[in-house]
Amino acid sequence: MKVAFVNRSSAEKVVGGDTIQMKSTASELKKLGCEVEMVHSADQITSEHQLIHFFNIIRPQEILPFLKLKIPKVVSSIYVDYSEFDQKSRSGLQAKIAKSLGKNGTEYMKALVRHFKGQEKIRSQSYILKGHKKAIQSVLNNIDYLLPNSHSEYERFVHDFSTKVPYEMIPNGVDPELFPYLENQERKGLLCVGRIEGGKNQLNLILALNDLKIPARIIGRSAPNHQAYNEACMNAAESHIRFEDFMPQEELAKLYGEAHMHALPSWFETTGLSSLEAAASGCIPIVSPKGDVQEYFSEIAEFCEPESVESIKRAIQRASQRKDHERVSNYVHSQFTWKIAAERSFSVYQKLI
Numbered sequence: 001m002k003v004a005f006v007n008r009s010s011a012e013k014v015v016g017g018d019t020i021q022m023k024s025t026a027s028e029l030k031k032l033g034c035e036v037e038m039v040h041s042a043d044q045i046t047s048e049h050q051l052i053h054f055f056n057i058i059r060p061q062e063i064l065p066f067l068k069l070k071i072p073k074v075v076s077s078i079y080v081d082y083s084e085f086d087q088k089s090r091s092g093l094q095a096k097i098a099k100s101l102g103k104n105g106t107e108y109m110k111a112l113v114r115h116f117k118g119q120e121k122i123r124s125q126s127y128i129l130k131g132h133k134k135a136i137q138s139v140l141n142n143i144d145y146l147l148p149n150s151h152s153e154y155e156r157f158v159h160d161f162s163t164k165v166p167y168e169m170i171p172n173g174v175d176p177e178l179f180p181y182l183e184n185q186e187r188k189g190l191l192c193v194g195r196i197e198g199g200k201n202q203l204n205l206i207l208a209l210n211d212l213k214i215p216a217r218i219i220g221r222s223a224p225n226h227q228a229y230n231e232a233c234m235n236a237a238e239s240h241i242r243f244e245d246f247m248p249q250e251e252l253a254k255l256y257g258e259a260h261m262h263a264l265p266s267w268f269e270t271t272g273l274s275s276l277e278a279a280a281s282g283c284i285p286i287v288s289p290k291g292d293v294q295e296y297f298s299e300i301a302e303f304c305e306p307e308s309v310e311s312i313k314r315a316i317q318r319a320s321q322r323k324d325h326e327r328v329s330n331y332v333h334s335q336f337t338w339k340i341a342a343e344r345s346f347s348v349y350q351k352l353i
Contacts, residue, residue: 005039010119014119054073058079072349104131104132145352176333180281185257189259190261216240218233218243
């Protein structure tokens with residue numbers, strides 16, 4: 001079986017959870033005898049490809065050119081919703097635009113801005129004509145299966161869009177060999193791993209950490225168009241908070257094994273892969289309930305409200321007192337691995353081919 005994978009054009013340059021999900025799933029699918037090829041245009045699809053697997057339905061402009069092809073199509077929706085952050089946490093003109101345009105209008109405007117800045121080209125004229133919401137609806141009308149990362153993601157999605165497309169929940173995962181639990185490991189401090197951007201909420205985390213004096217490392221590089229936010233974070237941080245650039249997973253694995261806790265108090269996450277990887281390594285996860293994280297972390301995490309520095313501070317204090325690192329790791333390893341994700345994806349492929 002030969003399958004084409006299609007993601008946003010910036011997935012390699014601006015590495016995110018969707019990049020890791022795509023590559024990790026591909027790696028495990030190959031172990032099942034499935035050949036996977038990353039493609040970037042409809043012209044690259046040949047008669048050898050038996051199915052197309054798209055990632056990121058909030059980038060419908062990347063998917064539209066492929067819809068004319070007469071082979072089975074599935075979508076890992078990764079349906080993020082930044083509307084609360086756009087309306088509550090942005091300021092000035094950006095906040096006014098978000099409130100006036102609404103969720104889909106704001107995403108449409110973001111796509112145009114990325115296009116004109118040369119960050120992600122809009123490859124389909126029909127996206128410009130349809131707008132964001134109708135473009136997503138066109139995708140839904142022309143695919144065979146939806147593959148959300150949680151049941152709650154699917155419920156949010158069908159609330160916003162009309163669809164009867166069948167779905168299979170494909171969990172996000174970790175590589176247990178890359179992120180093992182190390183016994184007798186002395187743990188201290190806090191990590192926060194992720195792109196530095198308003199949606200990830202590092203600034204409020206830093207303000208909470210300033211009062212607690214807990215040693216912390218903020219790891220990640222500024223997302224495009226978020227340089228001012230990155231500078232605000234660095235200017236706000238006191239001396240016990242260190243900043244480090246993006247690291248490959250192999251380097252992060254060692255740090256996860258040494259840290260006591262990992263915090264990602266985002267305004268929205270479908271999962272938060274860095275939280276999952278850290279928990280697999282035994283870090284006590286600190287997350288917000290926004291998005292779909294409760295389906296993954298309800299049994300093991302400390303929760304906080306992203307808009308409240310005091311709430312984040314209390315969650316950190318609770319996590320700092322916990323010692324159940326091995327239980328946290330075992331929970332993740334038993335339920336959320338890329339092997340499980342690939343097996344479920346492969347089962348859907350077999351139904352369609």
